[in-house]
Amino acid sequence: MIVLDAVSKSYDNTPILKNISFNIKPGERVSLLGPGGCGKSTILKILLGLTPPDAGKVELLGMNMADSSEDQKIVTLQKVGMAFQQGALFDFMTVEENIYFAMENMTKMSRDEMSTKIDQLLATVKLERTRTMFPHELSGGMKRRIGIARALSTNPIVCLFDEPTSGLDPVTSTIILNMIHELGGENKESASLVSTSSVEIAIRFAERVILVDKGEVVADDSWKKLLLEGSDWVKHFLSLRLIGIDLSYAKEMELPEEFIKLHWK
C-alpha cells in the first residue's frame, strides 16, 4: 500500500529527510511518531506526490508518486483519504457541500447514497446539526472532526492523518481517535497512518510505531519490542514521555510489572 525506499529530501542544502524507508501493508495501522520539525509532514507530502523527493523510491498503491503525471496521481489519490491539521475545509462551502465535493470528485456514488453517507458520518462525529453551517461557524475541534469525516467519506483504501489531535482538548482528541478507528475499521483491507508528536496518541492509535528523529527512521516496531528491546536512545526517548499516560495501555501491551514500576509513573 505504501513503500518508501531510501527517500531523502533537502531544503536549501539542509537535509530534512535522510534515507527514509518503510512499508505499510493492507489492513495495517501505523503511528508515525516524532518531535515537531522531525519531518513527518514532509514524508506525507512526498508520499502524496505533492513534493518530489531528491532521491529514493515512493509508491502509493503501487503508483510511483515521484515520477508520474498529474493525471496518474489523481487516479491514485482518489483512493486515499487525507486529513490535514487544520481540517482544510473550503471556507465558501457549507459542511455538507465540503463532503459532497470530495465524494463527487472521488467516488461514483449517487446523490442519494452521498446524502445518506453524510448523515451517517455526521452522526458518528456527533455533528449532525452542522450540516448546513459554514466552517467559520465551527470551533477548531469541530472543523478537525469534519475534515476527518470528509477524508473518510470516500471509503479510502489508504487513510493518512497529519496531527489529527494536536492542540485539541483530551475529550475532543478521544472523539477523533474513536472516529478514526470506527470509520477506518469498516474496511479491513485499508491501511491507516497517523502522524503525531504525542506518544499517548501514537500508543492509542496503533500497535506499530515508526519513530522519526531529525529526518531519520530510528525505530519501526511494536510498542512492546521498542520499550523492552529498543536502543538506549529509543528507550530513553519513549520512557520520558510515558509519564502520566494511562496504565491500562501498559497492561494491554503486557509489559512486565518491573518495567511498569520503573518507567510508567
Ligand code: ADP
Ligand atoms: P513535522 O511534520 O515533523 O513537524 P515537517 O516535515 O513539517 O516536520 O518539517 C521538517 C523540517 O523541514 C522543518 O525544519 C521545516 O522547517 C522544514 N521544512 C518543511 N517544509 C519546508 C519548505 N517547503 N522549505 C524549507 N523548509 C521546510
